[in-house]
Amino acid sequence: MKSNKLDLAMNVLKFGLVAIGVILCLLIINGPNAEQTQMEIDTFREGASLGAAISFSGLLLFLCVAVVVLFFIVQLITNTKKTVFSIIGIIVAFVLYFILSMVGTGDTNASLALRDPVADSTINSTSAGLYTVIIGLVISILVIVLGPFMGRMRK
Numbered sequence: 001m002k003s004n005k006l007d008l009a010m011n012v013l014k015f016g017l018v019a020i021g022v023i024l025c026l027l028i029i030n031g032p033n034a035e036q037t038q039m040e041i042d043t044f045r046e047g048a049s050l051g052a053a054i055s056f057s058g059l060l061l062f063l064c065v066a067v068v069v070l071f072f073i074v075q076l077i078t079n080t081k082k083t084v085f086s087i088i089g090i091i092v093a094f095v096l097y098f099i100l101s102m103v104g105t106g107d108t109n110a111s112l113a114l115r116d117p118v119a120d121s122t123i124n125s126t127s128a129g130l131y132t133v134i135i136g137l138v139i140s141i142l143v144i145v146l147g148p149f150m151g152r153m154r155k
Contacts, residue, residue, distance in 0.1 A: 017060070020056060021056065021060075024049070024052055024053040024056055025053070027049035027050075027052070027053065028049065028050060028053050031044045031049065031050065032044050072086075072087070093132060093136060096132050096135065097128050097129060097132040100127070100128035100131050100132060101124060101125055101128035103128075104124055105123060105124050105127035105128070107123050107127055108120070108123070109123070
């Protein structure tokens, strides 16, 4: 397929998916609010507009995961070394998250002043995820700041 035809097809797909998403969002926004009767809310919950929005969101998530997996497969074939390093980075982040999750956190429902109590495992996994992201951001900033100096030191 020629590049310009592929670009045109991707633009049509992109704008089509956005249009469907906007229409479904408008259907949800125009749904019942909290002041309406429970029967109207239940009817909306089990209705076609909310079901279509949820199905569309699920389809998009499935397609995104499929595209990411396909990307990694194509990159493994065409650019093996960089792709392996990317996969190693993902594995390192997962191991870091797992270690932080196993270590646990000192936060509780009371220390976080939560109105609605949640399970301790939820607090633990959320804290582990936040710490993993913060560590990744700090390392990224250090690489950006110190990268030029490391290049000069090698020479």
